[in-house]
Amino acid sequence: MSKIYVDTFSEMARKYGTYIVAGSTVLDTKYIYNNGSNRKGEVYNTSYVFDMDGKIIGKQSKVHPIDLELSEGLDLTPAPLTDIDVIKTPIGNIGIAICYDAFQEDVLDVLQEKGANILIQPSANPGQWTFEQQQSWMTGCYKAVVEEKRFRYAINPMLNGAAFDIEFYGQSSILSRDGDTKASFSQLPSSLGMEAIAKTDDTQEILVLTVPNPNK
Numbered sequence: 001m002s003k004i005y006v007d008t009f010s011e012m013a014r015k016y017g018t019y020i021v022a023g024s025t026v027l028d029t030k031y032i033y034n035n036g037s038n039r040k041g042e043v044y045n046t047s048y049v050f051d052m053d054g055k056i057i058g059k060q061s062k063v064h065p066i067d068l069e070l071s072e073g074l075d076l077t078p079a080p081l082t083d084i085d086v087i088k089t090p091i092g093n094i095g096i097a098i099c100y101d102a103f104q105e106d107v108l109d110v111l112q113e114k115g116a117n118i119l120i121q122p123s124a125n126p127g128q129w130t131f132e133q134q135q136s137w138m139t140g141c142y143k144a145v146v147e148e149k150r151f152r153y154a155i156n157p158m159l160n161g162a163a164f165d166i167e168f169y170g171q172s173s174i175l176s177r178d179g180d181t182k183a184s185f186s187q188l189p190s191s192l193g194m195e196a197i198a199k200t201d202d203t204q205e206i207l208v209l210t211v212p213n214p215n216k
Contacts, residue, residue, distance in 0.1 A: 010054035020050045042077040058087035060096035084110045092118040092214045099123040102140040117152040117214035124159040129169040129201035134185040146193035152214040171198040
């Protein structure tokens with residue numbers, strides 16, 4: 001599984017000459033990215049970052065797993081806060097908060113302190129995209145970027161479809177701290193800063209937004 005994950009994203013980064021923050025996956029990090037921080041026998045929910053040459057230049061593991069990921073589910077290990085880092089690139093300083101982590105003050109505090117200006121929240125919501133879910137989602141990266149102005153931009157890709165017997169729903173979005181575009185999730189009123197948003201919560205869609213370089 002490690003080989004398929006790395007080879008696929010590495011090839012795409014080289015082919016299209018782009019940086020990729022790959023969706024998070026459940027892997028033992030020592031098989032991919034051995035930086036001395038791996039603890040024997042522990043497996044994490046981790047997202048990897050690839051540069052334009054297809055090389056891994058950073059990673060972030062989930063600090064606050066949900067019940068599905070803990071001992072009665074996938075039996076993953078929570079990553080320590082000390083493992084959080086910011087990946088500095090020519091297109092911005094990337095901070096990753098995997099799904100539920102983007103709702104946690106301790107994770108956001110570290111990313112902000114380390115100089116992140118782009119927040120990436122790879123997400124998989126294992127439940128219907130209800131009005132209540134959408135309301136709750138507004139307290140994550142939207143709050144951090146648009147309301148609290150912690151970061152310049154946020155990208156929140158949401159997994160759609162089935163993984164084994166679990167269905168995932170959600171509307172992907174791109175947010176801007178200083179944006180003047182109004183948009184909203186399907187059941188909520190429009191809000192400033194929602195610069196691009198998926199039309200549906202159950203199909204794949206590509207979102208594109210051109211913005212100034214946050215490093216300049």
